[in-house]
Amino acid sequence: MPDLCITLGRLNLKNPILVASGTFGYAREMAGAVDFAKLGGIIPKTVTQSPRKGNAPPRTVETPSGMLNAIGLDNDGIDHFIAHHLPYLRTLPTAIIANIAGKTVDEFIDMAAKVGREAPPAPLPPGGVRGGLAGLELNLSCPNVSGGLDFATDPKLIDKIVAGVRKVCPLPIIAKLTPNVTDIVPIAQAAADAGADAVSLVNTFVGMAIDWRKRKPILGNVTGGLSGPAIKPLALRLVWRVASHVRVPVIGIGGIRSIDDVMEFLVAGASAVQVGTANFFDPTVSARLVDQLTATCNDLGIASMRDIVGTLRV
Numbered sequence: 441m442p443d444l445c446i447t448l449g450r451l452n453l454k455n456p457i458l459v460a461s462g463t464f465g466y467a468r469e470m471a472g473a474v475d476f477a478k479l480g481g482i483i484p485k486t487v488t489q490s491p492r493k494g495n496a497p498p499r500t501v502e503t504p505s506g507m508l509n510a511i512g513l514d515n516d517g518i519d520h521f522i523a524h525h526l527p528y529l530r531t532l533p534t535a536i537i538a539n540i541a542g543k544t545v546d547e548f549i550d551m552a553a554k555v556g557r558e559a560p561p562a563p564l565p566p567g568g569v570r571g572g573l574a575g576l577e578l579n580l581s582c583p584n585v586s587g588g589l590d591f592a593t594d595p596k597l598i599d600k601i602v603a604g605v606r607k608v609c610p611l612p613i614i615a616k617l618t619p620n621v622t623d624i625v626p627i628a629q630a631a632a633d634a635g636a637d638a639v640s641l642v643n644t645f646v647g648m649a650i651d652w653r654k655r656k657p658i659l660g661n662v663t664g665g666l667s668g669p670a671i672k673p674l675a676l677r678l679v680w681r682v683a684s685h686v687r688v689p690v691i692g693i694g695g696i697r698s699i700d701d702v703m704e705f706l707v708a709g710a711s712a713v714q715v716g717t718a719n720f721f722d723p724t725v726s727a728r729l730v731d732q733l734t735a736t737c738n739d740l741g742i743a744s745m746r747d748i749v750g751t752l753r754v
């Protein structure tokens with residue numbers, strides 16, 4: 441059997457297939473459909489300091505090979521997450537990576553401290569893989585709330601948030617970046633310099649859909665974030681650029697739905713991947729990809745993920 445374990449800074453996972461925030465609910469919704477034990481990790485929907493209603497409907501629209509969403513971080517707030525969702529998530533046989541978004545630097549730090557207080561006290565044995573609450577992803581990149589994108593477009597703000605969060609939260613930190621920038625490399629570098637254990641990219645690309653007959657935008661928020669197979673080539677390039685220029689583990693996200701997609705991201709330099717939009721049209725895809733990864737490694741004689749990650753020849 442190939443060894444699918446991966447290491448993202450201080451975070452060890454049993455395999456590189458995770459499910460992306462906002463596309464898997466708080467996992468309860470998927471119970472019965474998905475074998476959680478197969479997954480490398482689950483990233484529940486972003487939570488914010490206070491409950492948010494989200495944007496006016498319509499909030500999603502299908503586009504060629506993808507979808508636009510403008511959910512607007514609809515959630516019940518961090519206290520509800522800790523009291524209601526986290527106890528359930530902790531019981532699942534895979535790593536849980538909480539995901540938070542603040543409106544300000546201080547909000548990020550306050551929320552990270554709260555999540556940090558929930559971290560298991562025992563230190564991880566070397567090479568050990570932890571279930572339960574295992575990490576914290578910072579959503580620095582939501583395109584659908586005012587101020588949401590500002591964080592991941594400014595290296596100075598990234599530095600303040602990531603460094604501040606590291607001081608108050610003992611969990612491994614993943615900085616989730618936006619593709620909506622001229623150059624993602626300095627942004628990823630700022631996250632790495634400030635102590636992020638890994639960067640995840642990408643969040644959605646800002647786009648819009650129009651009903652020209654009505655002369656109206658289709659989404660209630662006017663614009664939304666594009667995701668799904670349509671963005672895979674764009675995401676792949678950004679992952680490759682960051683992996684080749686910044687010494688930080690990269691988690692690739694964008695349109696992943698098949699084992700070929702997974703292998704392309706790994707070869708481009710991603711140490712792990714997250715499956716997002718594909719969960720909506722095939723909720724069982726992520727668990728199946730783990731089996732297919734094992735089979736592919738066996739076919740190719742790949743013993744460990746080190747033999748495949750970043751092996752692109754240019």
Ligand SMILES: Cc1cc2nc3c(=O)[nH]c(=O)nc-3n(C[C@H](O)[C@H](O)[C@H](O)COP(=O)(O)O)c2cc1C
Binds near residue numbers: 667
């Ligand atoms: C309906 C929807 C809701 C999302 N909500 C969140 C969210 O709450 N937090 C977050 O970090 N990313 C969110 N995302 C972004 C995804 O996690 C992922 O980064 C993006 O969709 C690209 O991956 P994909 O093409 O595989 O979907 C959302 C995406 C979709 C489609």
